[in-house]
Every structure is written in structure tokens, then in C-alpha cells.
Amino acid sequence: xxxxxxxxxxxxxEYKNWVKAGHCLLxxxxxxxxxxxEQLRAFHRQLLARLAPPGRLCRSRCLPRGRQFQSSCxxxxxxxxxxxxxxxxxxxxVHWGNxxxxxxxxxxxxxAKAYMPRGQMDxxxxxxxxxxxxxxxxxxxxxxxxxxxxxxREVIKCRNELMHSSEMKVSSLxxxxxxxxxxxxLKELQNVPEVMTASTRIEKLLSSDxxxxxxxxxxxxxxxxxxxxxxxxxxxxxxxEMELIKERLKEIYLLVEEQExxxxxxxxxxxxxxxxxKDSGDLQISLQADMQRLEGLEKEGYNQRRxxxxxxxxxxxxxEDEGCSLKKMKCIPKEQLL
Ligand SMILES: [Zn+2]
Numbered sequence: 001x002x003x004x005x006x007x008x009x010x011x012x013x014e015y016k017n018w019v020k021a022g023h024c025l026l027x028x029x030x031x032x033x034x035x036x037x038e039q040l041r042a043f044h045r046q047l048l049a050r051l052a053p054p055g056r057l058c059r060s061r062c063l064p065r066g067r068q069f070q071s072s073c074x075x076x077x078x079x080x081x082x083x084x085x086x087x088x089x090x091x092x093x094v095h096w097g098n099x100x101x102x103x104x105x106x107x108x109x110x111x112a113k114a115y116m117p118r119g120q121m122d123x124x125x126x127x128x129x130x131x132x133x134x135x136x137x138x139x140x141x142x143x144x145x146x147x148x149x150x151x152x153r154e155v156i157k158c159r160n161e162l163m164h165s166s167e168m169k170v171s172s173l174x175x176x177x178x179x180x181x182x183x184x185x186l187k188e189l190q191n192v193p194e195v196m197t198a199s200t201r202i203e204k205l206l207s208s209d210x211x212x213x214x215x216x217x218x219x220x221x222x223x224x225x226x227x228x229x230x231x232x233x234x235x236x237x238x239x240x241e242m243e244l245i246k247e248r249l250k251e252i253y254l255l256v257e258e259q260e261x262x263x264x265x266x267x268x269x270x271x272x273x274x275x276x277x278k279d280s281g282d283l284q285i286s287l288q289a290d291m292q293r294l295e296g297l298e299k300e301g302y303n304q305r306r307x308x309x310x311x312x313x314x315x316x317x318x319x320e321d322e323g324c325s326l327k328k329m330k331c332i333p334k335e336q337l338l
Contacts, residue, residue, distance in 0.1 A: 001282070002238065002282035003234040003235070003238070005280060005281060005282045005283075006234060006237065006238050006241065006282070007211075007234070009241075009280065010210065010211070010237070012169070013172065014169035014170060014171060014172075015168060015169050016210060017169070017170045017171065017172060017174070017175040018162065018168045018169050018170050018244075019237070019240065019241050019244060020175060020205060020206065020210060021158075021162050021170055021174075021175050021178055022162065022240070022243075022244035022247075023205060023240050023244075024178065024179065024182055024202050024205065024206070025130075025131040025159060025162070026131070026240065026243065026244075027198045027201055027202055027205070028131050028155070028182060028185075028186070028198060028202075029129070029130060029131040029134060030194070030198065031186070031189075031192065031194040031195045031197070031198035032126075032131075032134050032189070032192070032194075032195075033126040033127050033129065033134070034126070034192075034194065035189070035192045035194070035195075036112070036126045036129070036134050036137060036138075037108075037109075037125065037126040037127075039143060039144065040108045040109060040111065040112045040126070040137075040143075041108045042143075043086075043108070043111070043141070043143040044108035044111055047079075047082050047111070048105065050082070051075075051078050051079060051082060051105070056075055056105065057075070057102070057105065058073050058075050058076050058101060058102035058104075058105075059073065060072045060073040060076075061102060062076040062101045062102065063101075064096030064097050064099060064101065065096075065097055066095070066096070066097045066118075067093050067094065067095060067096060067097070068096065069094075069096035069101070071101065075105070076101045076102070076104070079101065079104045079105075080096075080101070083111065083114045083115075086141055086142045086143060087114075087115065087140055087141070087142070088139065088140050088141070088142050088145070088149070089140060092140075094114055094115075095113075095114075095116065095117060095118040095120070096114065097118065097121065098113035098114065098116055098118060098119075098120040098121055099111075099113050099114055099121075100121075109123075109124065109125050109126065112126075112137050112141070115136060115137045115139075115140040115141040116129075116133045116136050116137055116140075117132060117133065117136050117254075118254060118258075119250065119254045120133060130247055131155075131159060132156065132159050132160075132163075135152055135155055135156045135159065136156065138152045139152045139153060139156065147185075147188045147189065148185075148188050151181070151184050151185045151188055152185060154181045154184070154185075155181050155182055155185050158177075158178045158181055161174075162178075163247065163248050163251045164251065164255070164269070166265070166268045166269050166272045167272055168248065168272075168273075168276060175206065176206075179202065179203075179206045182202060183199060183202065183203070186198065186199045186202075187199075210232065210237065241283075242283070242286065245277075245283065245287070246287075248273065249273065249287075249290050249294075252266070252269050252270060252273060252294075253293070255269070256270075256297060261304055262297070262300060262301040262304055266301075267298065267301040270294050270297050270298050270301065271298060273294060274291065274294040274295060274298060277290070277291055277294070278291075
């Protein structure tokens, strides 16, 4: 039954493209994890030799918050300075809240997190990271400056388009371009053994049809037996789909946390994802808690808009200044505002 629902979803070519693109990112991530961990250990050793003679530890439990980190001990201050020295965008934002600074002298991955997007606090190592975290590390830590940064940024941009789009759909042309950008980046890392395997798998994935055959309903077409590498089973595709949807949900929660007032764009993302899950009974069963969270966020968005509207009624003079917000609010169906 679940496979039948999956097959129905994949009937939409643009959704299938979205899942395929996401699978490319998962393959890229798998290929880069060991390399990233190894490189970080080398980078850590370099800093350690300069900063932390044995026995020096942070005893103040210096704790960053979000983008702020006022270290209170001299050791963390030194590490912070060194981390910034190796940051490729020194005036940019650093998500210090990802890090547990007292672990910097002993744990290389705590260092890596200073170069990553927010939401990494509980990630303990490269094997728990998604592609976005690894690519941002390559982009923002100058230890990786040997990799063509333009190629890294192009893949990051596509990844964000994929995960932030309100609809989980991309065109075949987009997927083709994305495939080229990923392959361009992989060429930069040809010396990493896992990368060559990933490159071949991505190439095959993008040229395969990815049809799901439901046992008992369809006969597997002739000739597919010999193409097992290309032809994935329905349950394998289903696992990939679930992983991507979870990543998208995580991304939505992070975007929402960044704003006090839910933007129109985020409200739209929430609604689209909620409706998508509503239409997919098989996914909904496993994602009950997320479904409730999305409904709660949606409600919060409506309430925020309602109270804003009421404030405007009370103080009509403000209407002119806030005309833009009022216009935006009109996109929400009236009955939902009541
Ligand atoms: Zn400290």
C-alpha cells in the first residue's frame, strides 16, 4: 500500500526530480564525510600545537548564544580568535551557538561547527552531518581553500533552492544543471576514493527512470534484472524520500526560529508541506509529531496576522505606513483570519 502511494507521488515528474536531486545530495554527503573528518583532524592538530599546551582547559563553561560569543576565559578567547583567522568571511555571521567551546581543545568536530550553518549543536561528527553542513565547512574554513570555492557555492545555492522551495518540485532542466554542478565539484576532489564511486552513481541515477514496481500489480519489465545498479527497489526509494522530507522539515523549523513574526514565505512553506503530508497517508503515519508541529506553526501564523489586523483597526492612521503588510495579509483566505 505504501509503495502504491509512493508510485503515485513519483508519477509527478517534477516531484520525482526533487527526490532524485535530494538523492544526489545524499550520495555527495556520503562521499565527503570521511574526507571532512580526516581534514578536520589535521586542521585541529595545527591549531592545537599553537594554542593548547597540555593541561590547559576551559573551566568557565563559556557558553555562546546564537551568533553571540563573549568568552570569559583566555583559552576560549584565543580559540575564538584563531577560528576567525581561518574564516573566509571574517565580517560574516558565525553561528557560535553550534559549538561547545570547552571541547575545542579535545574535539576537532566542535571546531568544524563554527564554520557551519545553525542547527549543528547536537551533531557529534561528520557521519551525522548533512551535505549542507559539509559544503558550508568547505566554503567558510580556509583549510579547504584548495577546492574551487565557486563550485562549492554553486552546489550550496542549488541545495538551498531545493530545500527552501515552497513546492517540492523541480524541472528536468534544473535537475540536469544541478547534476553538472555536482559533477564539477566532485572533479575537484578526485583524490578522495569515495568521490569517484559517487560520481558514477550520480551519473547513473540521473539517467535512470526510477519507476517503482509494485509486487503483484506490475510485472517487472524485461531487461531490468541486468540493471540492478540503476534500478532501485521501491523501499530504497521510500527510505531516501523519508530522509529528504525530514531534512526539509528541519530546514523549515530553522527558518521559522530565525524570525519573530512568521513571514508570508515561511507560512507558505509550512502550508505546502502540511498539505503534502496530508495527501500522503503513508508518510503521515511516520511523521505525526511533525504534522502537529506544522499545524501549530500555521495557527500561530494566522493568529499573528489577526492581531496585526486588529491593531490596524484600532490605529487606522498606521495603515498607510504598514500598507505593505496589509496587502500581504490579504493573501490569506478570509475565513482563516476569523
Ligand atoms: Zn572558556
